[in-house]
Amino acid sequence: MGIIRKTQSVEVLLNEFQEKSNAISAIELIKRLSSQINKTTVYRVLDKLEDDGVLHSFLDNSGIKWYAKCNDCSKAGHTDMHPHFQCVSCGKVDCLSIEVTIPPIPNREIEVSQILIQGRCESCNVK
Amino acid sequence: MGIIRKTQSVEVLLNEFQEKSNAISAIELIKRLSSQINKTTVYRVLDKLEDDGVLHSFLDNSGIKWYAKCNDCSKAGHTDMHPHFQCVSCGKVDCLSIEVTIPPIPNREIEVSQILIQGRCESCNVK
DNA sequence: ATAATTAATGCAACTGAGTTGCAAATATAG
């Protein structure tokens, strides 16, 4: 698919990812933009932005979908594989720029790996 | 909570994990046992077996819940942290007994980490 | 053993994130 037209919805959504660099859940976006964009459209635009390598998505431990900006991805594929961190205290989720190496597994061909780390984030750790 | 009574449902469910050692999705269990156990009960018993450290659970990439036998866990907590592998071809999921080390992250306290690896399993790799 | 107590079960109805079909609206190409 991919983004074809620079529509209002696309602009509004992209804008949400401009400021802060942490991940945002689809649900949160739907809530935030409920007066401007329809829920279905939010899902559809997010989908396309992902196809286009602008955003990447992942599920948290309760199965809800999160989106965050991509750094080195393209339409060709999401190559930027990194772990995600979810704070068990405040719920904030962000991308970690650390490398986690998955050792090769006998007889299995690894395609992708999703790593979700849970713990207490910097701000919640102090309190 | 924890398991208190050795009921029929508990026995039937535990039996499903006796034979093969790979993970089974809640949905699959509900289908398999539909004539013997009610869906609600399946969810509730799985929940308790997890609390008791008999089974552990995780979500796959489409957000559905899987359960597998624990090896070194107890009521005190699930200590046996290992990656899970889902075959993109046949859908089979199993526990990997490999170690994946998450490096310490500055200012963050890691509690748990979920690693889901996707690729082609041994049998699907041959074909 | 049997009654009393407490936990587990089944059912039906619900929840909530995400999806689908389709007609109306809006971008882009010609």
Added chain:
DNA sequence: CTATATTTGCAACTCAGTTGCATTAATTAT
């Protein structure tokens, strides 16, 4: 600026998982 193709909104749906409550089955006490 019209024609064509893509997006959008809406309402209705899907489907895994949950909840409340009355019934049933285990366990404990008698």
